Amino acid sequence: MGIYSYSNNILAVKLNLSLVVVTLEESIHVHNIRTMKELYTVKNMARNPHGLVTLSSSDASFLIYPTSSTSGQVDVFDAVNLRVVQSITAHDSPLAAISLNSNGDLLATASNKGTVIRVFSLPSGDRLFEFCRGITRCAKIHSLAFSLDSSYLCSSSNTQTVHIFKLPSVNVRKQYASEENAASNGYTAWMDYFSRAAAHYLPSQMSKILQRESSFATARLPIRSSFSAIALTKLKV
Template sequence: MSTSDADLLCVTFNEDSTSLAIGRSCGYSLYSVNKAITDLTAIYNDQVYEDVIIVEHLYSSALVLIVSRQSPRKLRVHHFEKGKEMGTYSYSNNILAVKLNLSRVIVCLEESIHVHNIRTMKEVYTIKDMARNPQGLIALSSADTAYIAYPASSTSGQVDIFDTVNLCVAQSIAAHDAQLAALSLNTGGDLLATASSKGTVIRVFSLPSGDRLFEFRRGMARCATIHSLAFSQDSSYLCSSSNTQTVHVFKLPSISPEKSCATESSDDASNSYTSWVDYFSRTATHYLPSQMSDILQRETSFSTARLPFLSSFSAVALTKQVFLSKQKSSNQKSANSQRLTTEAHCGPAKAQTIKCIYWSPHKTVSYSVIGSPQLGVNVSW
């Protein structure tokens, strides 16, 4: 899959990272990324809509929500299997973002958020008089909790959590000193990841309590622009992409699933050592200035992947667990591609797969699969 940068206007993964939606100057395209981790399978290609600046695909259904550059205040619901428009909805200002799950459609404007029932598209609530949100920064969890997270301030990193089921504010969190750059909610709606405009620190909070659980240092660069944050489906990993060439993967240890047989014995052997290191780290923070204490407690990514070129935008997704068969290492190189697989221990191994879409003003759009952080699989083209 490739297209010119001028032709591509937007790109998003769906809620469970099984499909990729691409908005173009002459329509939109849907691709399946679930059948095989290294393949993109075309689902649908539309050439009717023009200048599609927002496109959102509802899970594996035939419903797609579209906003065009010609009509930025109109939301169109398209059923691509029937080839018909199911409805058009108008708003008082330009639509900056659209999020949806099985119960809600969320439409974000610069100074208001509109909550719709997805079955009837009736507007059930409007969040008004909110802080200016010119980037349309918003995140939505699954239908069970249906939380939305959005900036509560245009100058600081305050985040409001709104319960779209009970229609009330669930929590307000002072996430960063600087204004927000990225937000992500996990599928269960009990974890929130945030990054500020400085881009050096990523924080994870528990919901609805608002307690800070983790703080990660993205890299050595003083400042970076975070483009995308994404949790894995089981909430054991968090990945990020930015205007640098590096995709970072962070492990969320307290909520990780049971470790595989390949790592159990080594983990048991190192538990004593790790607990002592953690103890001394926590103790030392009480005797250090607050800034030094925060730095000491920050963890770095346990896995990274490097993109082929600097991109003007990138979006990442962590898929459901896939199974990688046991195979020996192989390396095939050509002028434009490189494929690398790594032997998996203990038979078939569960692995998370990172999918990244990115583009640059002077290069074609590319799609990469950055495979198992545990096994080091890296496939890109």
């Protein structure tokens, strides 16, 4: 295959069954995994000093990367047809972490403030969920990861804490979209309906906080480190 060199330091390498993606600070190089032929180069990018990039393992081959060094905007690049299919303004602040699920249809993002984690649908870019990471005012999110079945999302940070969030199923998402159904499904659904209805009458900032979900499980890392990476797996018992 030969040896390839680049104009600057390599910050990240991602691959799936058909592609190899090499990330530099201001460019991304997309290669065919079998021949290493360069298929496309994303040039003139905003500075990406941490090499933030994620590539889906599915046939869709979505490539996600930040497009601003001052805000949390990302492009959704179709690495098969070599074109940008969506731009998403995920956060007001620059991004700290991004992650795709195994199907390539959910994107998780966190900004450098580290308090809110958002999940978007791809390729539409619709915001589906918003999670509150914890009570710490600011934290540096190190990594995000989905479970294989996209039922869970976890995060690690410089606070030595791992947070695990539960993602509602597709059916539950549809149920949330219908206030009438929510109001007719018993006490829990009624309280959910009431909180979302009350949010309409609160100041916008308080309304957003009310609608954020918290983690349902946490774990504390025994040792503080400069970086922590996480993954979720399912054990057969």
